[in-house]
Amino acid sequence: MTAPDRDNLEIETDEVEMPAWLEDALALRADQMAFERPPEGPTDLQKVARWRDAGKLALSIALLGRQRREAGFVPVSVGQYLRGLAARARVDLGPILRWAGLKDPDAVGAPQADALVRLGRALGMGVYELLLHVRVALAEQTQRASVAVLAAVQDDDGGPDMAEQCEAALREIEQGYEPARVQHLAALEQAVRAAYDGAA
Numbered sequence: 001m002t003a004p005d006r007d008n009l010e011i012e013t014d015e016v017e018m019p020a021w022l023e024d025a026l027a028l029r030a031d032q033m034a035f036e037r038p039p040e041g042p043t044d045l046q047k048v049a050r051w052r053d054a055g056k057l058a059l060s061i062a063l064l065g066r067q068r069r070e071a072g073f074v075p076v077s078v079g080q081y082l083r084g085l086a087a088r089a090r091v092d093l094g095p096i097l098r099w100a101g102l103k104d105p106d107a108v109g110a111p112q113a114d115a116l117v118r119l120g121r122a123l124g125m126g127v128y129e130l131l132l133h134v135r136v137a138l139a140e141q142t143q144r145a146s147v148a149v150l151a152a153v154q155d156d157d158g159g160p161d162m163a164e165q166c167e168a169a170l171r172e173i174e175q176g177y178e179p180a181r182v183q184h185l186a187a188l189e190q191a192v193r194a195a196y197d198g199a200a
Contacts, residue, residue, distance in 0.1 A: 057099055060091040065123045073129055075166040077137035078116065079105035085123075108137045109184070113191035127196045131189060132163060135170045138185060142177065 064082075067089045074081060082105050086093040097105060100119035102112060120130040174185065 053095075057095055060089075060096055061099075061122050063089040063091050064096065068123045068125070073132070073161075073163045073166070075136060075162060075169075076133070077106065077140055078108065078130070078133035079137065081133055082119075106137065108134045108188065110187045110191040113188065113195045117192060117195035121196070127193055129163065131192055132166055132170070134188060134192065135174070135185070136166065138181070138188075139170060139173045142173075142181060 064085050067085045071085065071088070074084070076084070082093060082097075086096075096119070097103070100115045100122070102115035102119060108116070116130060116134065117127075120127075174182070177185065
């Protein structure tokens, strides 16, 4: 290519689309940087380490979110779902859980609502999807039969989708809950919905 050719070369940047997962990672990284300030003096190694960790965390969350979008809804407990996504994305789930404030993803209750919602929203989950995973976790704590097996039965004639089948199976199981378990579920659902509304 001659010099004039290089001078007249036009790069059509509009045709290059940034992957959604990379946009998510950059957005999360920007949120992290908003709470940090560059050092005024010589670079502090501890601050550099925090920035590096924040970047790794943002990328891990973005990769986990991409796996969620690819996998879609799976009728399993929230803890099992998160571990499955992390395995597929090949990311360490521990730092993500600590960021969300969720010590144990298998312990579902009203006190965990804020942490569950923070993580669910970061992964692109709506309140309906998150509550299904939470309700599956509660059902598996009280039932021997796996909700996943009940919900995975597909209708060959074009029946309801996986989430709808899961909800139908849950409603049937929840009819057998004792009053204390019913109250626990109601309080948990209310807390999760309130956390979503507050984070909107």
